[in-house]
Amino acid sequence: MNQFPAxxxxxxxxxxxxxxxxxxxxxxxxxxxxxxxxxYGEVRVGAVHEPAAQNGxxxxxxxxxxxxxxxRSFQEIVATTEAVGASVNAGGGLHATHFGGRSLSExxxxxxxxxxxxxRTPSFPDEEVERLRGQFLMMLREYEQDTSVRASRALRSLMxxxxxxxxxxxxxxxETISALTRDDLxxxxxxxxxxxxxxxxxxxxxxxxxxxxxxxxxxxxxxxxNPPHMTLPDLQPLPDQRRVHVALEGKSxxxxxxxVHGLDRCSPDYYAASVANMILGRIGIGGRLGERVREEQGxxxxxxxxxxxxxxxxxxxxxxxxxxxxxxxxxxxxxxEIKQFAxxxxxxxxxxDVHDFMTxxxxxxxxxxxxxxxxxxxxxxxxxGLDYVERYPSIIxxxxxxxxxxxxxxxxxxxxxxxxTAGPAVGEEHNEHSNG
Amino acid sequence: xxxxxSYTLRNGMLVLLRETHSAPLxxxxxxxxxxxxxxxxxxxGVSHWVEHMLFKGTPHIPGRDLDRLIARNxxxxxxxxxHDFTAYFETLPADRIDLALQIESDRMINTLFExxxxxxxxxxxxxxxxxxxxxxxxxxxxxxxxxxxxxxxYRNEVIGSRDDLLALTxxxxxxxxxxxxxxxxxxLVLVGDFDASSLMARIERYFGDLPAGPPLPPVSWxxxxxxxxxxxxxxxxxxxQYVQIAYHAVDCRSPDFAPLLVLxxxxxxxxxPAFSGGAQMNRSARLYRALVETRLxxxxxxxxxxxxxxxxFEFHAMVQDKHTAEEVERALLAEVARLQEDGPRPDEMIxxxxxxxxxIAYARExxxxxxxxxxxxxxxxxxxxxxxxxxxxxxxxxxxxxxVAQTYLTExxxxxxxxxxx
Numbered sequence: 011m012n013q014f015p016a017x018x019x020x021x022x023x024x025x026x027x028x029x030x031x032x033x034x035x036x037x038x039x040x041x042x043x044x045x046x047x048x049x050y051g052e053v054r055v056g057a058v059h060e061p062a063a064q065n066g067x068x069x070x071x072x073x074x075x076x077x078x079x080x081x082r083s084f085q086e087i088v089a090t091t092e093a094v095g096a097s098v099n100a101g102g103g104l105h106a107t108h109f110g111g112r113s114l115s116e117x118x119x120x121x122x123x124x125x126x127x128x129x130r131t132p133s134f135p136d137e138e139v140e141r142l143r144g145q146f147l148m149m150l151r152e153y154e155q156d157t158s159v160r161a162s163r164a165l166r167s168l169m170x171x172x173x174x175x176x177x178x179x180x181x182x183x184x185e186t187i188s189a190l191t192r193d194d195l196x197x198x199x200x201x202x203x204x205x206x207x208x209x210x211x212x213x214x215x216x217x218x219x220x221x222x223x224x225x226x227x228x229x230x231x232x233x234x235x236n237p238p239h240m241t242l243p244d245l246q247p248l249p250d251q252r253r254v255h256v257a258l259e260g261k262s263x264x265x266x267x268x269x270v271h272g273l274d275r276c277s278p279d280y281y282a283a284s285v286a287n288m289i290l291g292r293i294g295i296g297g298r299l300g301e302r303v304r305e306e307q308g309x310x311x312x313x314x315x316x317x318x319x320x321x322x323x324x325x326x327x328x329x330x331x332x333x334x335x336x337x338x339x340x341x342x343x344x345x346x347e348i349k350q351f352a353x354x355x356x357x358x359x360x361x362x363d364v365h366d367f368m369t370x371x372x373x374x375x376x377x378x379x380x381x382x383x384x385x386x387x388x389x390x391x392x393x394x395g396l397d398y399v400e401r402y403p404s405i406i407x408x409x410x411x412x413x414x415x416x417x418x419x420x421x422x423x424x425x426x427x428x429x430x431t432a433g434p435a436v437g438e439e440h441n442e443h444s445n446g
Numbered sequence: 447x448x449x450x451x452s453y454t455l456r457n458g459m460l461v462l463l464r465e466t467h468s469a470p471l472x473x474x475x476x477x478x479x480x481x482x483x484x485x486x487x488x489x490x491g492v493s494h495w496v497e498h499m500l501f502k503g504t505p506h507i508p509g510r511d512l513d514r515l516i517a518r519n520x521x522x523x524x525x526x527x528x529h530d531f532t533a534y535f536e537t538l539p540a541d542r543i544d545l546a547l548q549i550e551s552d553r554m555i556n557t558l559f560e561x562x563x564x565x566x567x568x569x570x571x572x573x574x575x576x577x578x579x580x581x582x583x584x585x586x587x588x589x590x591x592x593x594x595x596x597x598x599x600y601r602n603e604v605i606g607s608r609d610d611l612l613a614l615t616x617x618x619x620x621x622x623x624x625x626x627x628x629x630x631x632x633x634l635v636l637v638g639d640f641d642a643s644s645l646m647a648r649i650e651r652y653f654g655d656l657p658a659g660p661p662l663p664p665v666s667w668x669x670x671x672x673x674x675x676x677x678x679x680x681x682x683x684x685x686x687q688y689v690q691i692a693y694h695a696v697d698c699r700s701p702d703f704a705p706l707l708v709l710x711x712x713x714x715x716x717x718x719p720a721f722s723g724g725a726q727m728n729r730s731a732r733l734y735r736a737l738v739e740t741r742l743x744x745x746x747x748x749x750x751x752x753x754x755x756x757x758x759f760e761f762h763a764m765v766q767d768k769h770t771a772e773e774v775e776r777a778l779l780a781e782v783a784r785l786q787e788d789g790p791r792p793d794e795m796i797x798x799x800x801x802x803x804x805x806i807a808y809a810r811e812x813x814x815x816x817x818x819x820x821x822x823x824x825x826x827x828x829x830x831x832x833x834x835x836x837x838x839x840x841x842x843x844x845x846x847x848x849x850v851a852q853t854y855l856t857e858x859x860x861x862x863x864x865x866x867x868x
Binding site: 042043044045046084085088089092093094095096097099111112113114141144145147148149151152154155156157258259260261262263293294295301304305306307308309310311312331332333362363364366367369370371372373374376377378379380433 | 468469470471501509510513514516517518519520521522537538539565566567568569570571572573574575576577579580582682683684685686715716723725726727728729730731735738739741744745764766767793796797800801802803804805807808810811812813
């Protein structure tokens with residue numbers, strides 16, 4: 011077995027984890043590669059906390075944080091950061107609201123100050139809220155005609171009951187974004203809480219100084235009420251096979267997604283499933299699915315799979331972009347490949363390759379400030395411990411063929427799945443290209 | 447910043463090495479001076495197709511094993527084709543970097559062009575193109591390019607036209623490969639955690655004996671000077687109106703290149719010189735304030751890139767609901783006129799130089815981006831410009847920016863494109 015050189019696992023293990031008295035967690039790591047620093051943070055309040063009628067309020071609130079605070083206008087914030095080649099941003103996602111920025115190391119205090127301002131005292135000026143609403147609505151109009159967004163939206167509404175927050179996209183809809191008021195944003199913001207907030211700072215910095223800065227800007231942040239928690243409705247198994255087509259005008263390609271229910275990040279099946287997913291649709295150019303659908307049959311430019319395992323169980327999906335005349339062949343090929351994988355499992359060679367890839371590519375995934383900061387945030391979100399990166403290779407290498415077959419059999423080997431397609435209307439005239 | 451050493455092998459291949467021990471990684475980039483710029487009507491897309499074939503294997507390393515070899519060794523790899531160059535990179539744990547040398551020296555010469563694989567790739571590339579066609583702005587961009595460039599192959603999409611992709615033959619692909627994939631038309635760039643002198647000896651072993659090719663066919667297209675404004679309207683299903691305006695500009699060797707880069711940054715912030723890892727710096731800039739803050743446009747930006755032959759200075763905008771493409775065009779042209787009139791303010795000049803310095807620093811966090819910048823500049827002019835670009839920009843005066851705005855952003859050099867949904 012190949013031994014990899016000492017990678018950055020040891021560096022992550024030396025990251026400093028510090029809990030402020032208000033419960034906020036800071037993770038700080040020195041990386042002197044370049045004279046730069048990245049800040050990544052999350053408040054674990056997101057679209058999962060919004061009622062269906064207010065779909066999009068987390069995204070809208072998150073995007074509005076930069077649009078003005080009690081001390082600074084939007085233009086003051088962007089002018090101050092851009093004058094020194096820095097940037098700050100925030101946005102609301104499914105499980106969390108993200109905030110962050112990057113700067114040259116000497117400007118770290120400035121971006122921490124601004125981010126604290128945005129997070130703690132946003133002012134949601136009326137005019138800025140309306141500007142932002144206009145931009146959101148234009149983005150949603152683009153989404154309306156985007157095959158991949160329309161396929162994802164259809165998939166979620168088929169797989170999850172309306173009461174489940176995963177049944178919607180966190181971007182909201184034209185109707186809900188149009189109806190949200192400034193007060194809705196103000197109210198949603200009151201749910202932000204330091205006890206569910208993590209901030210990671212990585213770069214050419216002195217960790218002790220960074221902890222002092224974080225104390226200075228976030229130390230006295232108090233929020234009303236208790237920290238939000240998340241309860242998701244139990245998943246009902248898919249009762250049958252479902253298929254939906256979303257017809258869009260003027261398209262040349264159809265997006266195809268096949269999916270079943272997956273698992274969450276804390277599931278005991280998670281590592282076996284991530285190895286299985288890597289073999290099925292990730293490694294190389296899209297794993298086995300890429301091999302069959304792209305390389306052997308020339309049916310798609312992109313084909314692969316994704317395992318959406320987060321705080322809740324998202325879809326385990328396979329996807330491809332194909333010519334409309336090849337849709338049925340591509341779906342059949344995907345289903346055949348998944349069936350075969352679930353029945354036979356991986357070869358020892360495939361398993362060895364994936365073990366080597368998943369453990370060997372750690373060094374690359376921990377190269378830049380951004381990627382280290384992102385890793386630290388994940389470690390905190392899922393309570394993995396700072397020794398996680400050091401433990402990871404042995405966790406992965408322990409996953410054997412039986413475990414992979416077992417998760418494939420339990421999750422993928424089913425005739426109850428969802429297939430969604432989005433592209434030209436079925437039967438519409440389009441350019442066919444023969445194959446061979 | 448670590449020094450870059452350069453060597454030229456007997457067969458004419460340039461090698462650039464930069465040792466940096468910040469992470470236990472190394473990256474290898476092999477660049478070829480070939481792309482859509484070298485294509486004629488009838489064979490558009492041939493360079494990109496050849497790039498696809500280089501992932502299909504050789505007699506020594508079958509295509510499937512290529513992915514597996516890289517993955518097993520904890521690496522990532524890819525290739526891409528542009529108008530001015532084609533590049534292949536592998537980023538690996540530092541002690542595995544010889545794998546990249548082995549793969550690239552092999553496929554430079556021994557790539558298989560099997561008939562069956564070519565047919566598969568034909569549909570894969572058509573599918574790649576169809577994916578682009580799902581984006582309404584792709585159609586507008588294609589119309590603007592073919593209108594702005596009447597002669598120069600910059601008018602063609604790198605992926606090629608649908609008709610050419612249906613018609614291209616194995617013989618054309620092989621001829622293209624044998625002409626351009628030669629050590630004398632290539633540059634190898636490595637950055638990372640290695641010892642340069644021992645690595646150089648290994649590079650010599652892998653590449654030193656590869657045969658140089660015949661002299662390369664010169665590219666001699668010259669775009670005739672545009673004499674009058676051109677306009678094009680694309681009407682297709684789509685979510686909104688979009689506007690693109692493109693002006694004939696200069697190549698990266700022109701003394702006006704740096705002032706135009708500063709002009710772009712004044713209009714919509716400094717951009718990352720690499721593919722990833724930049725920071726957003728456009729929201730305090732002129733176009734955002736004049737078009738997005740006023741709610742005329744959902745977004746508006748300018749772009750100007752280094753190219754081998756004179757390319758375009760471009761504007762892209764998405765029209766906000768209740769407004770029109772005409773209004774957005776007028777607002778964009780008003781911003782151009784303001785700069786032609788008054789030039790940038792001193793604080794803007796200071797700001798964009800700082801922004802550029804920061805963008806370059808962010809890009810340098812990864813060895814992959816460092817090698818990308820060195821190799822790209824070597825393809826366009828000379829690798830040393832990756833390191834001197836900041837000085838070039840710092841030497842630009844506000845008056846230079848005003849002058850290039852007056853010289854290049856004129857009505858007769860302009861193509862205006864609208865996308866209007868039906």
